[in-house]
Amino acid sequence: MAHNHMNEALTVTRGLGIPDQEVIPVYKNLLKVYGDNLEFIAEENYRALVDAYFEQKDDSKQEGEVKGMKSGKEPERFLSVGKEERVFPKLDHTSKKPISKESKTPLTSSGSQLSKPSKPSESKYRLVHPPPRSNVENSNFIEQVKNKISLNTPPTAKPFDRPLGEPSSSHVSREKKLLLKPRKEKHYSPLSPRPISTIHPELRKPPVKVGVKMDNPPLEVGVKMDNPPLKKANTCENGDTHPFFKVQKKPYNFLEDISKGTEKVGISLLDEIGNERIPKFNYIPQSIIYQNANINISLARIVDEDCCSSCSGDCLSSSLPCACACETGGEFAYTPQGLLKEKFLKACIDMKEQPEDHHFVYCTDCPIERSRNDDKFEKCKGHLVRKFIKECWRKCGCDMKCGNRVVQRGISRRLQVFFTSEGKGWGVRPLDPLPEGAFVCEYIGEVLTNMELYNRNKKSSKDRHTYPVTLDADWGSEGFLKDEEALCLDGTYHGNVSRFINHRCSDPNLVDIPVEVETPDRHFYHLAFFTTRKVAALEELTWDYGIDFNDKYHPIKAFRCSCGSPNCRDKTRKRLDFETLSKAVVLLSLSKTRRVVFPPTTSWSLPSLVSSSAALRCLVYLGNELMDWACLDRVWGSDQFAFFFQSSSSRKRLLVCSTLAISSSPWPTFALAIGSSPASPSSVGNKSNVYNISKESRDRKPLTSIGFKISYNKLFVVSDQP
Numbered sequence: 113m114a115h116n117h118m119n120e121a122l123t124v125t126r127g128l129g130i131p132d133q134e135v136i137p138v139y140k141n142l143l144k145v146y147g148d149n150l151e152f153i154a155e156e157n158y159r160a161l162v163d164a165y166f167e168q169k170d171d172s173k174q175e176g177e178v179k180g181m182k183s184g185k186e187p188e189r190f191l192s193v194g195k196e197e198r199v200f201p202k203l204d205h206t207s208k209k210p211i212s213k214e215s216k217t218p219l220t221s222s223g224s225q226l227s228k229p230s231k232p233s234e235s236k237y238r239l240v241h242p243p244p245r246s247n248v249e250n251s252n253f254i255e256q257v258k259n260k261i262s263l264n265t266p267p268t269a270k271p272f273d274r275p276l277g278e279p280s281s282s283h284v285s286r287e288k289k290l291l292l293k294p295r296k297e298k299h300y301s302p303l304s305p306r307p308i309s310t311i312h313p314e315l316r317k318p319p320v321k322v323g324v325k326m327d328n329p330p331l332e333v334g335v336k337m338d339n340p341p342l343k344k345a346n347t348c349e350n351g352d353t354h355p356f357f358k359v360q361k362k363p364y365n366f367l368e369d370i371s372k373g374t375e376k377v378g379i380s381l382l383d384e385i386g387n388e389r390i391p392k393f394n395y396i397p398q399s400i401i402y403q404n405a406n407i408n409i410s411l412a413r414i415v416d417e418d419c420c421s422s423c424s425g426d427c428l429s430s431s432l433p434c435a436c437a438c439e440t441g442g443e444f445a446y447t448p449q450g451l452l453k454e455k456f457l458k459a460c461i462d463m464k465e466q467p468e469d470h471h472f473v474y475c476t477d478c479p480i481e482r483s484r485n486d487d488k489f490e491k492c493k494g495h496l497v498r499k500f501i502k503e504c505w506r507k508c509g510c511d512m513k514c515g516n517r518v519v520q521r522g523i524s525r526r527l528q529v530f531f532t533s534e535g536k537g538w539g540v541r542p543l544d545p546l547p548e549g550a551f552v553c554e555y556i557g558e559v560l561t562n563m564e565l566y567n568r569n570k571k572s573s574k575d576r577h578t579y580p581v582t583l584d585a586d587w588g589s590e591g592f593l594k595d596e597e598a599l600c601l602d603g604t605y606h607g608n609v610s611r612f613i614n615h616r617c618s619d620p621n622l623v624d625i626p627v628e629v630e631t632p633d634r635h636f637y638h639l640a641f642f643t644t645r646k647v648a649a650l651e652e653l654t655w656d657y658g659i660d661f662n663d664k665y666h667p668i669k670a671f672r673c674s675c676g677s678p679n680c681r682d683k684t685r686k687r688l689d690f691e692t693l694s695k696a697v698v699l700l701s702l703s704k705t706r707r708v709v710f711p712p713t714t715s716w717s718l719p720s721l722v723s724s725s726a727a728l729r730c731l732v733y734l735g736n737e738l739m740d741w742a743c744l745d746r747v748w749g750s751d752q753f754a755f756f757f758q759s760s761s762s763r764k765r766l767l768v769c770s771t772l773a774i775s776s777s778p779w780p781t782f783a784l785a786i787g788s789s790p791a792s793p794s795s796v797g798n799k800s801n802v803y804n805i806s807k808e809s810r811d812r813k814p815l816t817s818i819g820f821k822i823s824y825n826k827l828f829v830v831s832d833q834p
């Protein structure tokens with residue numbers, strides 16, 4: 113299969129005049145990055161391979177390592193805009209610093225166990241030039257914008273030969289993929305050299321100024337839009353070439369094993385967008401106890417009835433279940449294949465998804481409420497009673513291969529941390545398909561008292577992501593829990609791959625199940641993730657955090673949920689429909705946390721806007737009310753990008769696409785179109801579906817086009833074109 117696949121790939125690359133010996137190493141690297149998922153590489157006639165090959169080639173050329181193609185003739189290549197700024201993944205996992213000891217403070221970059229991605233060197237910048245001004249001078253900006261961004265009009269002008277939203281590189285259609293074009297012909301074209309306000313009367317309106325109120329408000333700079341004097345389009349004030357025309361190459365971030373060899377299988381990390389900083393935390397494969405968390409592990413506490421000292425080998429193969437199966441009703445929870453039994457799994461999922469009243473216990477003196485230690489002492493909000501798995505443990509006679517020892521043997525599935533496209537940050541996906549009931553990983557972190565967690569949360573109140581879980585599955589069975597017995601796990605500074613698993617309000621593909629491994633008291637237990645159904649390779653793994661989005665004191669800090677599930681519990685996020693969106697004012701903003709230096713010292717190109725120094729968001733206002741916001745979702749080439757919004761009509765996603773244009777003002781201008789994506793939210797992150805979305809969107813008429821003007825660190829909407 114793999115052999116045929118490579119032969120097929122070589123047939124394609126030979127057709128492009130690429131020598132086999134040059135493409136084979138690139139192919140092998142791609143297999144590593146996508147975990148041998150051949151279909152990803154084969155998609156669109158091996159586009160990923162061809163792109164990666166040329167990108168690497170370009171890079172080497174620029175670095176002076178390669179003098180030219182061996183044949184002396186540059187092979188034709190696919191029309192590619194979307195990925196040309198990228199460099200083939202650099203395997204960069206060299207940091208071998210010792211694991212730091214428990215620490216109260218977050219690791220600094222120097223303390224991180226993870227190596228940083230290599231910065232693109234200067235040599236990776238390329239100058240691209242706009243066509244002569246006279247080509248476009250007389251055209252109406254909006255018309256051009258509409259041409260360019262139209263989701264349903266076939267493009268005419270060369271620079272705009274791809275409709276907005278249609279991914280340019282790895283997402284072009286089969287018909288287009290053979291549209292070969294020598295690389296040197298490629299260029300980025302301005303829409304208009306004139307500032308938009310000089311063209312359309314509507315655009316002369318003052319910028320919309322809105323009172324922004326949100327968790328992470330964008331920098332509020334109400335700058336009046338002015339009409340800067342016409343300047344030569346590609347010249348800066350100081351006479352240099354306009355930095356906008358510099359396109360920065362971006363490497364993918366790829367680490368082969370973030371576990372630093374501590375897991376049986378390597379856990380890779382991939383950021384295909386190439387924008388995100390490598391997360392800073394210390395990877396540990398087993399939880400560690402912090403300060404005064406009280407865990408009493410002692411063989412003396414395991415009584416004979418509670419273990420199987422007379423067993424040997426594999427307990428599952430014996431005709432009568434041993435004492436260790438008592439916890440699960442006299443039957444082991446696992447099948448001989450190491451999967452959870454269907455009945456047990458279903459019971460666990462039901463209790464989590466549709467808990468009944470009697471599944472909750474309420475403590476009289478709740479440690480969560482107590483930890484707040486303020487006047488607003490509230491009643492216990494309830495703790496979900498959970499089903500436990502009990503695995504054989506150290507006092508048992510069986511061996512480590514016993515079928516009742518699954519979680520304690522650790523991760524055996526190939527997992528990858530990847531940067532999600534829905535603004536959730538990093539997420540986790542398997543590199544191979546997973547069957548139903550499979551153990552994936554355990555939540556690992558520092559074992560803290562609930563009190564300590566509360567104090568940490570207070571100190572880190574501004575952090576975007578939080579990583580705690582409360583070990584409260586058995587809090588109801590004891591009258592009073594001392595502070596040191598009310599425990600939780602915090603994966604913020606020390607944790608494993610599970611700290612990256614995102615939340616989904618309903619139908620998550622993982623369920624968390626408490627597991628007893630070394631102590632019968634349930635103040636401390638292991639929390640293990642099992643698949644709730646079959647999971648496809650590269651499908652994002654999610655679990656329900658059980659978060660209450662209305663409770664601001666909940667140990668898991670509320671966030672704006674982008675789980676995309678039709679039953680999302682986050683009601684603070686208002687769902688949009690087409691009509692609302694087409695009436696709304698849309699503001700693009702750079703996030704406050706990742707400030708760009710202004711005026712920009714390097715480049716105003718889109719790649720630089722979305723580089724690690726800036727995060728672009730799309731805010732949707734109706735009047736003064738912030739309806740919704742989304743982080744940048746997709747970038748195609750140097751000038752097209754899109755945001756996705758969860759629509760009120762269940763499974764559809766609304767798409768806001770924008771095109772960056774070059775005006776003669778010092779600031780780039782933006783144009784916007786709104787369409788809808790018929791694909792299911794969960795599939796949006798999937799490469800192959802992105803193409804479908806844009807293709808489908810193109811068949812619909814864009815409802816509206818909006819012109820933007822960028823002013824300082826905000827982009828103001830200056831015109832709503834009906």
Ligand SMILES: C[S@@+](CC[C@H](N)C(=O)[O-])C[C@H]1O[C@@H](n2cnc3c(N)ncnc32)[C@H](O)[C@@H]1O
Pocket residue numbers: 391535536537538539576577578579580610611612613614615616669671672673674675676
């Ligand atoms: C345990 S971490 C998960 C990993 C995290 N995404 C990251 O980049 O490190 C939990 C945090 O991820 C983000 N997150 C998880 N699920 C999310 C969702 N459904 N929607 C939006 N953000 C989510 C929230 O910021 C949350 O505090």
